[in-house]
Amino acid sequence: MKVLHVLDTGDFSGAENVAITIISYLEKHDMAQCVYLSPKGPIEDYLAEKNIDFYGVDKLNFSSLKKALAIVKPDVIHVHSFKSAVILALLNPKGKFVIHIHDNPEWLKHVNAKSILFLKACKRADRILTVSDAIEYEFFYSDKVFEKIENIGNPINDGKIIRLSNKPIFFERKNKNQLNHGALSSGGKRYNPKYDFDMIYVGRIEEEKNPFLLAKIINELCDMNPSIRIGIVGDGKLRDKFFSKIEEYYRENNITYFGCLENPYPIIKRSKSLVLPSLSEGYATVVAEALILGVPVVCSGVGTMLDVIDDKCGKICSFSDKAYVAEISRLTTDEIYHHRKVKATLERGRRLGNIREYYRKIRKLYNEMVDQGDFILSRYQNRL
Known part of the structure; x- marks a missing residue:
C-alpha cells in the first residue's frame, strides 16, 4: 500500500508533526510505503533526519498535485489541510481519500464560500478525521457527512x-x-x-x-x-x-x-x-x-x-x-x-498519554481503507 500525505506548508508545526508520527508508525511496521508532499521549506530537514520520502513542490496547487499523483500513484491520499482537500476533490483521484482536520477556524461554522467548497470536498472523501468533537459539532455542514467523521484526537506520547x-x-x-x-x-x-x-x-x-x-x-x-x-x-x-x-x-x-x-x-x-x-x-x-x-x-x-x-x-x-x-x-x-x-x-x-490507542485507530483506519481485514490487524497488534 502506498500512502501520500499532503500538507500545504513547508514549515514544522502541529499538523506536520502528526503526519510524521503516522508515517513513522506505518513504515516501522511495514504497513505502507509513505510519501510526504508539501511546499519546499524547513520541513525537509526534519524529514531527512527520519528517512521519510519527500516530494517537494514550489507551490501546492492544482497542477503540482495532479503531477504528483501521476508520479506517486498512491493507493491512499491523506490530506492535512482545507486547501489540499479542496484541490484533491477537484482532481477526483482514483485512490482512497482521507481528510484530516487539524483546525477549527471560524469560517467552518457558517455558510460561506469556503465552507461550501469544503463540504464538496468532504462528500468526495472516503473518511474525515478530526482532532476534537468540537470540530464536528461546529462544522455547519457536518450533518451532511456525519457518517464519515471520526474524532481521532492527536498523538500524545x-x-x-x-x-x-x-x-x-x-x-x-x-x-x-x-x-x-x-x-x-x-x-x-x-x-x-x-x-x-x-x-x-x-x-x-x-x-x-x-x-x-x-x-x-x-x-x-x-x-x-x-x-x-x-x-x-x-x-x-x-x-x-x-x-x-x-x-x-x-x-x-x-x-x-x-x-x-x-x-x-x-x-x-x-x-x-x-x-x-x-x-x-x-x-x-x-x-x-x-x-x-x-x-x-x-x-x-x-x-x-x-x-x-x-x-x-x-x-x-x-x-x-x-x-x-x-x-x-x-x-x-x-x-x-x-x-x-x-x-x-x-x-x-498523567492521564493524557494516548499513543497506543492512537496507533490502534490509525491501523484500523488504513486496514479498512484498503479492505485488508483482520490479516494485518492480527499480524501487527502484538507489536504495539
Whole structure:
C-alpha cells in the first residue's frame, strides 16, 4: 500500500508533526510505503533526519498535485489541510481519500464560500478525521457527512515528551537582546536548561493564535515586572508584525526568541507557565505537552482546552488581557500558588498519554481503507 500525505506548508508545526508520527508508525511496521508532499521549506530537514520520502513542490496547487499523483500513484491520499482537500476533490483521484482536520477556524461554522467548497470536498472523501468533537459539532455542514467523521484526537506520547525534555537545547544568539527574527539553528551556543522562563509561548505566529493580544499581555507583564523572562518558540506569517509590536513596546530585552524547534520540551519544562490566547484551535497539542511536563497553562479556552484546563492546573482567561496578566504574574511571584498548580498539572498530565490507542485507530483506519481485514490487524497488534 502506498500512502501520500499532503500538507500545504513547508514549515514544522502541529499538523506536520502528526503526519510524521503516522508515517513513522506505518513504515516501522511495514504497513505502507509513505510519501510526504508539501511546499519546499524547513520541513525537509526534519524529514531527512527520519528517512521519510519527500516530494517537494514550489507551490501546492492544482497542477503540482495532479503531477504528483501521476508520479506517486498512491493507493491512499491523506490530506492535512482545507486547501489540499479542496484541490484533491477537484482532481477526483482514483485512490482512497482521507481528510484530516487539524483546525477549527471560524469560517467552518457558517455558510460561506469556503465552507461550501469544503463540504464538496468532504462528500468526495472516503473518511474525515478530526482532532476534537468540537470540530464536528461546529462544522455547519457536518450533518451532511456525519457518517464519515471520526474524532481521532492527536498523538500524545508522554514517555517520549518526558525523555526529550531532558535533552539540552542549542541555539544562536544573533544580538545582545537575544531577539532573532529568523529560524534559529541547532549549531550555536548551548541553552542552559536551568535558566527558567517566567512565561513561554509555543506555536505558530498566525492570526488564529492571536499574536497581538500576546504582545499586549507581554507589554503589561513587563510593566508590572521589568525583569520578567519570556520565551517565544515558533514562526509564522505574522512574525515580523508581532516583533514590530514588541519593539514598539520596547520589550525586546525581556524576550528570547528560539524560532522553530523540533524539540521545545526542555524549554517548556523550565518555564513557570505557558500562555495560549488562541482565537481558534483544533487539538492544542502543546497544552497536553505542557501539562505532562508540569507547566500550568493560561489560555483562552477554545477547542479542546476546556476539556483539560481548569483553575487547578491553569486558568481560562478567554480574551481578557487583564486576566492573563493577573494569573501569569501570580504564577511568577507566588511560589506556594505555583507549586500547588504544578502538582495538579502533573496529575492531570498523567492521564493524557494516548499513543497506543492512537496507533490502534490509525491501523484500523488504513486496514479498512484498503479492505485488508483482520490479516494485518492480527499480524501487527502484538507489536504495539
